[in-house]
Amino acid sequence: MASTLQIKSIEDVIIRSLNDDELKEFNRIHYGRIDHCNISLTESSVRAASANNFEIAAFDFPALIEETRPPRIVRVGVIQHSIASSTSKPIKEQRESIFNKVSKLIDAAATEGVNILCLQEAWSMPFAFCTREKTPWCEFAENVNTGPSTNFLIALAKKYGMVIISPILERDELHGDLIWNTAVVINEKGKVIGSHRKNHIPRVGDFNESTYYYEGNTGHPVFETKFGKVAINICYGRHHPLNWLMFGLNGAEIVFNPSATVAGLSEHLWGIEARNAAIANSYFTCAINRVGTEVFPNEFTSGDGKPAHNNFGHFYGSSYVAAPDGTRTPGLSRTMDGLLIAQIDLNMCRQIKDKWGFAMTQRLDMYAKSLSEYVGGKEAQLIKDK
């Protein structure tokens, strides 16, 4: 595992190693544009980042000027962070230490004029689902409307006039005290306008989440906020093209993918899936992954024949934003907390639909029929070589 921590990011290696002409070609082919379109940051944010040991970066995604619609420019922010205290500490202390850390990143986002902010999956707790232990981890679950994470963010959303998406472990006290993996959408006035429960639950590696919660029952809601129509595809849902598709069909312009995933399992898939979704659905996607290594008090096994151990592996960060035209930002660091900002013109979504025509040519009627027949048990279309 040591080698997985040697580099800060692919970007960092590439920029140091390639000459100018090669770098242009690499950027054009890999990121979709020669220039990353960096946006300059305010001095105070840069100072805050340095003082609090987080990375901050901002990139522009301009669209064409239209005659009949004004630009619809929105600043989107995503935050990746490690936990802030030992997993052996009392729950309230663990949570407060994360609040304290994240508040500094949100302050910086506000300074940079971020309109819509999204945090990582289960951001206010360690990703303890590897343990399969119910105690004390289930106690992190909280009420969508009145829990400590929501209260903490409501204050900031109101203070900064910012829409904040808060992926938490939900406790549904009104319906059997069930636990869900949920994203809460708080509007710029500090009001919860709705929530969405993770549609696809992993059973891979140490991701024993199905021990704690079930597949979501909230469909594919798109939230029409003051700043744009947003949806949330939580973590493992990024492996499911149909999940991305339904958010697009329901009108999403930006789909956030708050995640928690580790090196050795998914790092080579990370740059592919959320970006493919942006291309296929002509919307912006924001892939967010936590960082750091989380160590737990009791050892656990991973179902892979290896000895019991206490840590989940390295969450590799690398959060990025991808645009409908297939371009993307560089990733944040693999090892540091970070705030990534994208200034996007939402007009690009429709412009790319007009250019590429994926929505027009997707023949949904055919697939609705094919899928229904498949689910109904119809024989597969297999041509045998007799």
Add this chain to the structure above:
Amino acid sequence: MASTLQIKSIEDVIIRSLNDDELKEFNRIHYGRIDHCNISLTESSVRAASANNFEIAAFDFPALIEETRPPRIVRVGVIQHSIASSTSKPIKEQRESIFNKVSKLIDAAATEGVNILCLQEAWSMPFAFCTREKTPWCEFAENVNTGPSTNFLIALAKKYGMVIISPILERDELHGDLIWNTAVVINEKGKVIGSHRKNHIPRVGDFNESTYYYEGNTGHPVFETKFGKVAINICYGRHHPLNWLMFGLNGAEIVFNPSATVAGLSEHLWGIEARNAAIANSYFTCAINRVGTEVFPNEFTSGDGKPAHNNFGHFYGSSYVAAPDGTRTPGLSRTMDGLLIAQIDLNMCRQIKDKWGFAMTQRLDMYAKSLSEYVGGKEAQLIKDK
């Protein structure tokens, strides 16, 4: 456009520029494995490649050893090539010159023990659909069973005991003389076992294909050959996740994506889409693109406000193979003809399904219902912020 031709490939730049440790990390994160698992080639193939100015490369994709199933190792080959004579020459001459060129690549594939070979989209003709002219290009259309391309390949399939997939412009003489964009599947005994017509037709840039042929009416067939279950997602269909999905549901283990696409339009999408499909559907994908710049006798416009011109732009090759586990081969050159061989163990498909569980967790019943409702006009799930 000049800068798009400066580098042979991203791979070429990276290998020259990074030190050993950096290269390992780049490979791990970008390709999914530190070592590309090169397979050594026979001397005669290497000589043939050098003599005929094409690239040849071979990579291994081993799977785990199972107790109850033997390995199912298959060698897959894909060929990318430029046209071989001026587009002003008589049709038969153009076609024969391509046959002559491609036969050398197929000979090399046979020497290397390739079992299943796929050629690029409309491989036996220039990609003349940019012109919107029907004459003489429609004359390249040929009968699936008896046309010159099929006859040419039947002989080679029989000679080498190789399954060959031949994407051509089809003339359906039995049904109104319609033209289709079709892939013909020829078995290892030289028998046509079926064909598939391109499901999604582009209307983007110079891809004026809908001027010539309509969306395919052959569904999503999977061909059960001696060497494995294969399907063909032709060109623009790679932008449609549902197209990939249906081939997977019908049992495909390898899906070929014979394409023709140019720099400036799609090069930054190329590494994303077929690879995402391999991941999402737990099968192998083979992305094949032609190379070179094709110049046509009469000028044409591109609907982009720019002056009329005679060339389609640069087809950037870069063919590659991606595995169910998300690893991939380096790409072939952006500028040269090439033969890419992947030795794959088909057992990996099921192994990855067991590991990642995407098929198990994909909730097809929910999506069959959602898509049917959407197609039926049901209101989108839009949460307004009242």
